[in-house]
Amino acid sequence: MARLRPDQRRQRIIDATLAVAIRKGLGATTVRDVAAEMGTSSGLIHHYFSSMDHVLAASFEQAAQSDLDHARSLVAAASEPADALTALMEGYTSDDGTTMQLWLDAWSEASRRPVLQEVSRRLNLAWHRLLVEVIERGVESGQFTCADPVASAWRILSVLDGMALQSVAHGEVVDHADASAWSAAAAALELGLPTDRASLD
Amino acid sequence: MARLRPDQRRQRIIDATLAVAIRKGLGATTVRDVAAEMGTSSGLIHHYFSSMDHVLAASFEQAAQSDLDHARSLVAAASEPADALTALMEGYTSDDGTTMQLWLDAWSEASRRPVLQEVSRRLNLAWHRLLVEVIERGVESGQFTCADPVASAWRILSVLDGMALQSVAHGEVVDHADASAWSAAAAALELGLPTDRASLD
DNA sequence: CCGTTTATTGGACAGCCGCGCAACAAAAAT
C-alpha cells in the first residue's frame, strides 16, 4: 500500500478501527480486521501502536472526543442557558447511535481494560463537567433552580445514558423520539423549568 | 467427574458460567473456562447447550431473573407504595455490583447476539413493568403524583442504570452512597414526593 | 547518485476458540 506519513497512517488506523468497531463491537475488533479495512498488512498496526488495547482506546477516544467537542461548540453558541442545555442534550443523543454503541462497549470493557477505562472515565467526567457548567450558568442567571449542580448533572446524564442504552441494546423498546422527549422532561423537572407539556402529547 | 442428573448438571454449568463471567466478562467467557471451573471436560457443555451463546444467555437470565424475583418479593412485602418504591430501588442496586457488570455486558453484546438480546430485553421490560405497577399503586392511593407512569418508570430506571454504570465501569467516580441517595432524590422529584433533604447532606 | 532511514510486507509463533465425535463408564431397564 502507498507509503504514508506517520500521522496520516495513524489516523487511518484509527478510522479503520472505528469502522470495524461499529460493525463488530469494540472488544471483538481484531488486528486483522483493521488491516483488512485499511487494505494493508496486519503487521503495520504494531508499528504505530504497542498493543491492540491502545488501538482500541485511541479509536474510542477520538470518536468520543469528537462528539464532546461538537457539543461544546453548540453550547458555546447558545445565548440562553436553556438553549445551551437543549444543545448539550441533543449533542449527546443526536448521532445515529454508532457512538453510543461504542460507549456501551467501553463501559462494559472498562473494568477489565485499564487503558480503555482511563479514556472512558476521563471523557465521562468531561461531559459531566460541561453539564455542571451549563447548570451553574443557568442558576446564576436565575433561569434554573438547582441546589446541587453536581448531583443534578449526574442524574441528567444518567437519564440520557439509560435511554440511549435501551435504544442501542433493545432497538424499539424505547423509541428515539420518546427517549428524547422524556430526557428533556427529566432535565426540566430537575432544574425547575416549566415543563413543556407539548412534548408529552 | 461424578455423573449427575441432567437438571443438576445444567444448573452447575450455569453456576460455573456465572462465576467465570463475573471475573472475565460475559463475552469473554469460553467453553473451556466453564469446564475448568466445573472440573469437567469441555465437551460436556455441548451435551446440554446447542451453542455457547445459549450458555451465556441462560446464565445471564438466571442471574437477572433471581434479582427480579427478589425485588418482586420485597415489593410485595411493602405495605405502603413509598416503601415498595424504596424496596424496588434497593433491590435494583443492592447487589455487590456483580449482576450489574453482567447487565452492562449484556447490553453491550445485545445488538450482536440475538439470543442474549431477547433475554436482556425481556428482563428489562419486566423491571419496567414492575416499577410501573408500583407507581400506579402510589398514584391510586394519592401518595404519588404522576401523569405518565410509563415515562416516569423509564426515567427512574434510567437514572438507576446510569448511576450503576458509572460505579461499575469507573469505580469511585460516583460513590455508591451518592448514587443511592441521588437516585432516591430523582424518584422523589419524579413522583412528587417530599424531598428527603437529610439524604442530601 | 548513493547511503541511510523507515514505512510496509507477509508469514511464523504459540496459544486460544467453538464445535463434533468415537470411545468409555455408570445408571437404568429388562
Place this chain on the structure above:
DNA sequence: ATTTTTGTTGCGCGGCTGTCCAATAAACGG
C-alpha cells in the same frame, strides 16, 4: 445378570487471536 440408555471423556478439526521479526521498498539527506 445382561442389555440398553445416557452422562462423560479427551482429543481432533479448521480457524482465529496478538505479537514479533526478517525482508522489501520507498522516501530522504548527503
